[in-house]
Amino acid sequence: MTASAATSDIPRHVAIIMDGNGRWARKRGQPRIFGHRAGAESLRAVLRACRDHGVTYLTVYAFSTENWVRPQDEVRGLMTLLRTFLKKDEHELHENQVRLRAIGRIDDLPQSARAELTRVMEATRHYDKGHLILALSYGGRTEITDAVRAIARNVQAGDLEPDQIDEALIARHLYLPDVPDPDLMIRTSGEQRLSNFLLWELSYAELYFTDTLWPDFREAHFAEALTDYSRRCRRFGAPS
Ligand code: FPP
Numbered sequence: 001m002t003a004s005a006a007t008s009d010i011p012r013h014v015a016i017i018m019d020g021n022g023r024w025a026r027k028r029g030q031p032r033i034f035g036h037r038a039g040a041e042s043l044r045a046v047l048r049a050c051r052d053h054g055v056t057y058l059t060v061y062a063f064s065t066e067n068w069v070r071p072q073d074e075v076r077g078l079m080t081l082l083r084t085f086l087k088k089d090e091h092e093l094h095e096n097q098v099r100l101r102a103i104g105r106i107d108d109l110p111q112s113a114r115a116e117l118t119r120v121m122e123a124t125r126h127y128d129k130g131h132l133i134l135a136l137s138y139g140g141r142t143e144i145t146d147a148v149r150a151i152a153r154n155v156q157a158g159d160l161e162p163d164q165i166d167e168a169l170i171a172r173h174l175y176l177p178d179v180p181d182p183d184l185m186i187r188t189s190g191e192q193r194l195s196n197f198l199l200w201e202l203s204y205a206e207l208y209f210t211d212t213l214w215p216d217f218r219e220a221h222f223a224e225a226l227t228d229y230s231r232r233c234r235r236f237g238a239p240s
Pocket of ligand 1: 021036037040062063064081085087
């Protein structure tokens with residue numbers, strides 16, 4: 001992702017940590033996957049809201065590198081949910097000309113989920129009206145580590161001098177160098193941490209935290225976050 005950022009009232013790129021599915025399910029005496037399923041509905045609603053409000057890029061933290069330690073049935077359930085989402089919602093991506101992309105260690109995903117993901121990414125790769133980016137088996141430190149390794153190999157091969165390494169070069173080695181950095185990061189459920197999400201890319205993002213649990217998060221909550229963002233004064237280090 002690149003460092004240029006939107007200066008208008010509407011963020012060009014919104015990133016979301018979709019948190020609180022487990023607590024939402026527990027409140028209802030249901031298994032955690034029940035909350036994740038409801039969370040998929042929120043994702044659908046927010047994707048439509050992005051279209052309606054003119055937000056071009058949406059990146060969502062769907063599965064972190066740390067999430068693999070969750071109980072096997074929850075991990076399996078999440079992978080099934082991903083496949084279902086891709087199958088059920090592909091037509092909407094086409095209708096709205098939304099390109100699907102993924103960031104993370106995609107090779108770690110089970111073959112069936114990976115195949116469906118690759119298929120839909122390929123089928124939507126020519127669209128440019130909107131971009132949905134799924135962070136899957138994603139970790140911010142892993143992303144930076146992978147970039148550093150690739151750069152070190154270039155230095156070792158004699159193709160690059162250490163002094164040529166600057167921020168722009170590092171950014172070019174991250175997962176999606178052509179995507180602008182997020183302008184706004186939303187985290188639901190009252191937690192106020194980054195949890196290894198887009199560590200490099202969120203450097204200048206506005207952060208918005210809400211107590212709403214992700215499965216309850218709908219268009220109106222998203223609109224509230226946008227209104228809050230429009231009141232922020234983004235200085236990028238410049239004096240006020
Ligand atoms: C965090 O809530 C949420 C996740 C680890 C998974 C997010 C996945 C979805 C919303 C499913 C929809 C996504 C796709 C791509 C179909 P948590 O389980 O940690 O909640 P808790 O903190 O309340 O336990």
